[in-house]
Amino acid sequence: MTERWTGGCQCGAVRFAVEGPLGRASICHCRMCQKAFGSPFGALVSVPVAELIWTGERGRFQSSNKVTRGFCAGCGTPLTFEWGETYIDLAIAAFDRAGEITPAIQLDRESRLLWIDHVAALPGRPPQEAEAAAARMAKIVSYQHPDHD
Numbered sequence: 001m002t003e004r005w006t007g008g009c010q011c012g013a014v015r016f017a018v019e020g021p022l023g024r025a026s027i028c029h030c031r032m033c034q035k036a037f038g039s040p041f042g043a044l045v046s047v048p049v050a051e052l053i054w055t056g057e058r059g060r061f062q063s064s065n066k067v068t069r070g071f072c073a074g075c076g077t078p079l080t081f082e083w084g085e086t087y088i089d090l091a092i093a094a095f096d097r098a099g100e101i102t103p104a105i106q107l108d109r110e111s112r113l114l115w116i117d118h119v120a121a122l123p124g125r126p127p128q129e130a131e132a133a134a135a136r137m138a139k140i141v142s143y144q145h146p147d148h149d
C-alpha cells in the first residue's frame, strides 16, 4: 500500500502531495531554522523530490549557499528546506496529518533556546482563564485552509 501525504500553507494557495514512505523526521535548533520558522526550532521531514507534487507557486529565499527556504508568499507559512536534488525537507506542521510524523532526532542541539528544555513542565492556563479563553475561541471564525485537499 502506498502512503499518500498532503499538506500546505495556512491560506491554501500552496499545497503539496507526496507518495510513499517519508524519510527522517527531525527538529533543528539552528539559528537559521529559528528565524525561518519564526519559532524556537524547525520541525522537518525528508521527502523524495520525484514523489512530490506541488499546487501553487511557493516563494523562495536562499538562506545560504547550500539551502533555499520555501514558503507561501501570500500567508507566510514556512514550507521547505531545500538542500538536495533527490531529497528536500518539508515542514512537519504544514502536513494535514502533522501529528502522525514524529521527529526521531534533534539537530544543532547546542544552538537551542535553553527554555526549550522546560516546555513540558510549563503550567497550562488556570481554570478561570481557560474558561474565558474557550468562550473567546468559540466566537472565532477560521479562514485557515482545512487539513485536506
Ligand SMILES: [Zn+2]
Pocket (backbone or CB within 6 Å): 009, 010, 011, 012, 013, 014, 072, 073, 074, 075, 076, 077
Ligand atoms: Zn498561503
